[in-house]
Amino acid sequence: MSWPKSDADHLIVSSSQMKEIEQKLFSYGMTEEALMEKVGLSMKDFLISNFNLLESGVVVLVGPGHNGGDGLVVARELFLDGVDVSLWCPFPIKRSLTKSHLSYCISIGITQLQSEPDVTGNCFWIEAFFGLGQTKPLPKEIGNLFKKREKFTPGKLISLDVPAGICSDTGKTFDTCAARAISTLTVGLIKVGLLQDMALPYVGSLKRIDIGIPSGVLNLLPKDVPLKISSNDIISLKAPQIECNASKYERGRLAVIAGSKKYRGAALLTLQGAIASGTGSVQAFLPKSISKYAWIKVPEVVFEEESNEEIELIKCLKKIKFDRIESLVVGPGIGLSIEKWEDSALILEEFLGLLVLDADALNRISCSQQGWEWFRKRKGPTWITPNPNEFCRLFPEIDISSPINAASLAARISGVGVLLKGANTVIAVPNGPIWQLTNTSSFVARAGLGDVLAGFVGGIGALGMISEGSFDHGLLAVAALIHSYAASECEEGTNAAFVSKKLGKLFKAIQMKKVQFDT
Ligand SMILES: NC(=O)C1=CN([C@@H]2O[C@H](COP(=O)(O)OP(=O)(O)OC[C@H]3O[C@@H](n4cnc5c(N)ncnc54)[C@H](OP(=O)(O)O)[C@@H]3O)[C@@H](O)[C@H]2O)[C@@H](O)CC1
Ligand SMILES: [K+]
Structure with missing residues (x-):
């Protein structure tokens, strides 16, 4: 049965398959800067349409890699749209693109917090600490912070790409702690770990951020890549058809x-x-x-x-x-x-x-x-x-x-x-x-x-x-x-x-x- 279509809405990939696709796009001439802009702008549009950010405000938790970079593009765009935005960057920034976005955010007047954000605060936390580059447990103090946030202000955290602390391949926590998101906006294709039972309480509702992967690139994936099905696919399914005059x-x-x-x-x-x-x-x-x-x-x-x-x-x-x-x-x-x-x-x-x-x-x-x-x-x-x-x-x-x-x-x-x-x-x-x-x-x-x-x-x-x-x-x-x-x-x-x-x-x-x- 060739249902549903093997397209970006349905393919479920591993983190290495996602990275390979990303590299393919870069090898064709797409730039990292352009891709990050595309991702960040699309995330910002989704956030504005689905969460009451203008009233609540946001704190963006910025990590050292490109996940942090996505968070900074989101921060910049929300700020320019009139949302009350502040940043918290507890890690030394490693990626140069992320560093540039941070400098720009500060130069346009976004506040950078010098200590951890208030766990009882009513604003949304947009977690952009780590994405596909995660291989180890969260630092203890970060894990405890997420625990306190969940205890005092549940339902007010959104993760970008993958919740910090969750393995995008297995869906398991690296340790016992991870960010518990009400919603995760994942980049490109759905990563397999995000759908597994143990990850569901951390992932919340899962939204795929489309990055326009050409079908020629998707076709490079192995043929046995699993497909996700949801109620959206009922319309295209083929129920068995019986002749109308059958007894x-x-x-x-x-x-x-x-x-x-x-x-x-x-x-x-x-x-x-x-x-x-x-x-x-x-x-x-x-x-x-x-x-x-x-x-x-x-x-x-x-x-x-x-x-x-x-x-x-x-x-x-x-x-x-x-x-x-x-x-x-x-x-x-x-x-x-x-x-x-x-x-x-x-x-x-x-x-x-x-x-x-x-x-x-x-x-x-x-x-x-x-x-x-x-x-x-x-x-x-x-x-x-x-x-x-x-x-x-x-x-x-x-x-x-x-x-x-x-x-x-x-x-x-x-x-x-x-x-x-x-x-x-x-x-x-x-x-x-x-x-x-x-x-x-x-x-x-x-x-x-x-x-x-x-x-x-x-x-x-x-x-x-x-x-x-x-x-x-x-x-x-x-x-x-x-x-x-x-x-x-x-x-x-x-x-x-x-x-x-x-x-x-x-x-x-x-x-x-x-x-x-x-x-
Ligand atoms: N897929 C796509 O098409 C696109 C992807 N994009 C985005 O890029 C993201 C991938 O970016 P990335 O490779 O820079 O990895 P990311 O996870 O940001 O950080 C790795 C850094 O964090 C560190 N680190 C990790 N865990 C840690 C821990 N527990 N505690 C402390 N440190 C820890 C790690 O340190 P290390 O393990 O190397 O010591 C390293 O320095 C991806 O998820 C998506 O958001 C888009 O922008 C463009 C399109
Ligand atoms: K994240």
Whole structure:
């Protein structure tokens, strides 16, 4: 799936890739001075339009390198626009361009503070201490200053390019201290560390400052550079298209094996997620105690009643007519069991449709002798939707500290589509791009939403299996994005039942809009 475009709005790069691009621009004749002006002016425009700086005033925290230089251009332009600006430069300035900007700022009358700014002051702090040139912890006194600022005047700090103290590649703090920004204005392209879960409280809302990188330069990046996806990309996504005269059996058929005595709700929520996908038919294998009542909540589902209180996977699988379903979801709430995964594995290997494995199905595989290597035996496509703990159990040899690298490696070695849940979920598919969700709502982390996601993913997968052309693993990213967007847009509340309703409405609207665009 070539979605979204591999352009400056979507590419996620490492600090060295960003520096290489910058060097390429310079080698073509762009000057450092011109680039810094461009960056600073654009940052200033954004700040003026989005923050009440004229009333509050600003202190710009100036570092020794070019990040400090960006801060000084911003300081100069805000000052010339009538904002009350002062500077604080606690480090000896190292870069000559930064030195020139500092001299000019002082000569036009901007105040330079001689001691640290008041942490209780109501003005905004614009942190331009360090950007891509960070490799070590912040000096202790600077770290403590940020801690006090956060304690006494939270929400009044904006970082330029990268918050001081945060590694732009890993998203980790170099030590325990870093600037906690309400917003980070990052230069050129999005740096990978800024999107990782541990960095999010420090980065705040992330704004990319465009520097007009020509597409010829962007094309020099490796083809497997990850892409960020957010609600802005919903408009351009390709939802599976089904012929308007298709019967319910031609609109994707899905079976779900879910639930246990302990996790009754999981089964229901998975079914609600599946229904939200608009798939033609849903069949459910649930423990007796659940299916007895579930039909009241989801009357459109066909229940194959299990006689026991706990699911016996092998018994369910033997009942399924595999040539009559496009996808099968196994796992939400089924719990661990004395049943061996190997007993069911043979039947699942042969299934040519899409197999979606979640939660305890994954845990059962982790406990099996073959572990994830079993995935390679599957004859049809497979998607897995682990949370980080499930992922680590399944792929103990993969270091998860970079979720992008971890999901990508797992997809590559196992041949399955991997949706690794997190505050910014990562999706990696075999031989395909890697996506990371951004600007996600923290509501997605609520209990039950993972079950809704598993059902929805299974439903979208069933639609994908039945629509024309070869099966597109990229639909896993499409499903993840729509699910996340539904959670953030749900007016009724954040619990899973409300979100699944919203998901159904939203997905239908997305599909209808496509029809309108196509005609
Ligand atoms: N990408 C782009 O296209 C563009 C990028 N631009 C901007 O340039 C920035 C990169 O500039 P840069 O290379 O000068 O590095 P930057 O981070 O400012 O400072 C490095 C200095 O800080 C020091 N230092 C670091 N950490 C420290 C610590 N904890 N405690 C104390 N000192 C520490 C470090 O010292 P050293 O480690 O060498 O001893 C070195 O002296 C980039 O982030 C963006 O804002 C735009 O202007 C143009 C377009
Ligand atoms: K910074």
